[in-house]
Amino acid sequence: MKKIVINGGNRLHGSVCISGAKNAAVAIIPAIILSDGVCRIENIPNIMDVNLLVNILHQMGAAVRRIDKSTLEIDPRRINSSFANYDAIRKMRASCYLLGALLGKFSEAEVALPGGCDFGVRPIDQHLKGFSVLGAENSVSGGMIKLKSNGLKGGHVYLDVVSVGATINTMLAAVKAEGKTIIENAAREPHVVDLANFLNSMGADVRGAGTDVIKINGVKHLNGTTYTIIPDQIEAGTYMAAAAATQGDVTLKNVITKHLESITAKLREMGVQVEEYDDCIRVCSEGRLHRCNVKTMPHPGFPTDMQPQIAVLLSVADGTSIVTEGVWDNRFKYIDELKRMGADVSVDGKVAVIQGVDTLKGAPVKATDLRAGAAMIVAGLSAQGTTYIEDTDHIERGYEDVVEKFASLGADIRVVYTDDTVVQRA
Numbered sequence: 434m435k436k437i438v439i440n441g442g443n444r445l446h447g448s449v450c451i452s453g454a455k456n457a458a459v460a461i462i463p464a465i466i467l468s469d470g471v472c473r474i475e476n477i478p479n480i481m482d483v484n485l486l487v488n489i490l491h492q493m494g495a496a497v498r499r500i501d502k503s504t505l506e507i508d509p510r511r512i513n514s515s516f517a518n519y520d521a522i523r524k525m526r527a528s529c530y531l532l533g534a535l536l537g538k539f540s541e542a543e544v545a546l547p548g549g550c551d552f553g554v555r556p557i558d559q560h561l562k563g564f565s566v567l568g569a570e571n572s573v574s575g576g577m578i579k580l581k582s583n584g585l586k587g588g589h590v591y592l593d594v595v596s597v598g599a600t601i602n603t604m605l606a607a608v609k610a611e612g613k614t615i616i617e618n619a620a621r622e623p624h625v626v627d628l629a630n631f632l633n634s635m636g637a638d639v640r641g642a643g644t645d646v647i648k649i650n651g652v653k654h655l656n657g658t659t660y661t662i663i664p665d666q667i668e669a670g671t672y673m674a675a676a677a678a679t680q681g682d683v684t685l686k687n688v689i690t691k692h693l694e695s696i697t698a699k700l701r702e703m704g705v706q707v708e709e710y711d712d713c714i715r716v717c718s719e720g721r722l723h724r725c726n727v728k729t730m731p732h733p734g735f736p737t738d739m740q741p742q743i744a745v746l747l748s749v750a751d752g753t754s755i756v757t758e759g760v761w762d763n764r765f766k767y768i769d770e771l772k773r774m775g776a777d778v779s780v781d782g783k784v785a786v787i788q789g790v791d792t793l794k795g796a797p798v799k800a801t802d803l804r805a806g807a808a809m810i811v812a813g814l815s816a817q818g819t820t821y822i823e824d825t826d827h828i829e830r831g832y833e834d835v836v837e838k839f840a841s842l843g844a845d846i847r848v849v850y851t852d853d854t855v856v857q858r859a
């Protein structure tokens with residue numbers, strides 16, 4: 434079994450380049466299905482979720498050419514079926530975007546039910562609501578979701594909850610629908626805006642992305658395009674947290690500082706020095722972190738995908754902090770792992786009360802999901818002694834070259850198999 438092994442205590446220093454945003458890439462790749470031409474996508478992160486999606490498109494008939502590590506050319510013109518039932522779909526939540534994209538292209542779709550991180554119930558009722566307003570009926574049988582319509586027509590979609598997935602799926606279905614679609618109570622995440630920019634670069638007419646009302650005028654054709662994906666907000670936040678946890682001095686290159694504002698504000702509240710430049714950010718920390726309270730919310734609130742990493746920082750901060758999860762029902766599974774490292778945390782439903790301890794101590798732990806795994810790395814880097822992280826697949830789903838990047842910042846981190854053969858020392 435593969436494990437990440439960290440000997441903690443090294444102060445991180447130097448600079449690291451942030452990759453393209455996973456959650457933008459996993460929306461943009463299915464959106465390519467809608468195009469009538471070749472799409473060249475730059476700044477694509479080389480991570481498992483993205484590669485699985487690219488493979489699915491390839492299996493569906495798209496021609497895929499890798500130009501270099503972060504650039505792909507995808508020609509979707511040979512995709513001629515609205516049916517997608519591949520093993521990879523059941524591994525990842527983002528595969529549900531195939532529903533919106535195939536529906537938008539063929540006015541019908543049949544896609545295997547998506548998988549993804551386990552944060553409790555992950556309904557798609559709001560996605561189906563969007564499709565239904567546009568004229569698509571749905572049914573579920575044999576693990577497949579089926580959507581049928583007699584041609585999509587624009588409509589007024591009011592989302593009952595702010596959902597990134599439902600906003601994106603409705604956008605995908607609406608860009609080529611006849612007439613105007615309005616999405617109210619839309620998600621405002623940077624990746625929603627990036628998808629809108631990508632669609633517009635193909636000739637779509639999407640306005641208002643980044644606000645809670647998105648207006649889409651359907652168009653008949655979408656052209657091929659060249660598009661550069663935004664930097665990953667959460668990868669950046671994770672390296673910021675790691676710099677703070679190790680009392681380091683790290684410069685992150687290729688970031689959009691505006692996307693990091695809520696994370697920057699919390700780190701500053703904790704006594705971390707954050708300097709913002711045009712497309713980079715420097716994070717320096719000395720001495721003990723201050724306690725603070727954090728509540729996760731849809732953008733521009735503090736991102737739920739940074740909740741585990743910030744909780745690690747608070748577990749070694751002065752005093753008692755309260756972390757409230759405002760998006761998911763069950764996103765504290767990793768706390769049991771953190772407790773193995775000596776953290777003092779009690780969880781009641783969606784609230785974690787964290788009493789800062791002097792230091793975490795290395796231990797064998799599991800990556801219970803993607804960001805939980807990232808948090809275990811941050812914890813391991815700051816801990817005394819050795820941390821062994823299992824189930825590293827979760828981490829590879831969303832972090833490009835994570836071991837190499839941390840090692841380049843001075844971390845003592847490597848990958849081993851359980852027989853302790855070192856397979857990679859970056």
Ligand code: EPZ
Nearest residue numbers: 456527555556557558559560594596597598599738760761
């Ligand atoms: C996206 O998931 C992200 N995934 C998640 O990031 C992120 O945690 C989440 O948004 C919130 O920011 C991708 O972009 C691929 P939602 P998504 O629909 O779209 C409820 C990571 O670590 N809801 O915004 O699945 C839902 O239960 C991942 O990178 C409904 O009730 O999240 C949740 O409480 C993990 N009905 C809330 O809305 C629906 O139909 C927000 O979910 C849909 C959602």
